[in-house]
Amino acid sequence: MSGTEKGWNRQQMADRLSEKFEDGWLVNLGVGIPTLCSNTDLGGREITYHSENGLIGYGPVLPAGQEDLHLVNAGGQNVSLKPDSVTVNHADSFAIIRSGRIDVTVMGAYEVAANGDFANWKVAGQKGGGIGGAMDLAACAKRVFIILEHVTRKGAPRLVPACSLPVTARGVVTLVATNYGLFAPTGHGFRVVELAPGMSFEEVRAATGAPLES
């Protein structure tokens, strides 16, 4: 994606969502593109990152040779501690999630629907899947932001009228970042919050499965 003249690359998508984080928020970043949010310059805002394996407050991934093998984030990366970092057990970590103390969870997805449903744990025809902490986070965080490519590799829309894949949670997504822009599910379609550079409304509408609202 890097070097494209139209649209956003993955880091820019992550940066756009990170701009919405408010000072003092407790934020959970999913595996994959969402972890790029931790690279964003937050200016003066103080954000605490929660990792579901029981790590509250962590810093950047450490380079080879400097890691502590007892310290990983949810993606298994060897991150660093911050002065106020704390570790808890898994029940306490998910107590933080289930009790609604996570201000926003940012996740990847295969599909997001106009009604705020999303799907990210099982691909078509798969037996089983990979849920991890996604269902707990999606059901219980105060906000769910999704970050994904606007269309599949075959060009099919990922912003759809209704999910075709098994959902992770229903009606929870409030903001979606794609390489084409920033969108909010409205129930009937997606409202354009911001278009990425070089993208026209018509172009994005043609690539979106549900009605696009200006």
Place this chain on the structure above:
Amino acid sequence: MRSKTFGSFAEAVADIPDGSVIGIGGFAAPGTPYNLLKALREQGAKRLTCVGNTTGGAHQPRMPDIASLVENGQVTKVIASFTAATRPTDVLPFTKYYESGEVEAELVPQGTLAERMRAAGAGIPAFYTPTAVGTELAEGRETRVFNGREMLLEYALPLDYAFIRAHRADASGNLVFRLTQRNFCPLMAMAAKTCIVEVEEPILPAGALDPDQVHTAGIFVQRMVVVPPAPEGIWAVRRQERAK
């Protein structure tokens, strides 16, 4: 008091019968009882139900994991929050055994998995949670509305054995974990009839740990083995490239 410290991993797992339900602690490397997994593979108990966050990743080098017991024909059922990787392009060693029907799996959201073991360890038979409501996992299952919100009934998950790894322990079995090593380990210890711990540092005499700093009380721990230095003992190593 009978000593909880065993001289070898083989002795600590020797009497585990076929058909046992075993919780395997750890999240990524920290807390994963590599040495106990290896010893159980050598011991050979069959028809096991293995409970863990994952069955083992797609990373190299390959470490002892639930999938290695599956490959050895020891496992009937797995209860985990992943039966496939987050990235569909990563293929877990476990997945083909599951897809071919050789092994059964129960896929459980991670927080629900943790709480089901916490409940078992706390004498609570069941609980309601908002997690997974409205999803395929909730189909045909009991739900109830509390404070206007639909909740899903989940049952406690008791274990016959817990395999966990801790950083420090005293002779009474009081445990201290280091950083993200704690994860599921204290919950599995409490959920199990017999908790077996691999300990990274030499066992301290009783009274050497500050009672205020203990994470898991020795009442929940039955057996301990000290991890010898590598290569005899297995220690976490840095992750390398994902397996193709």
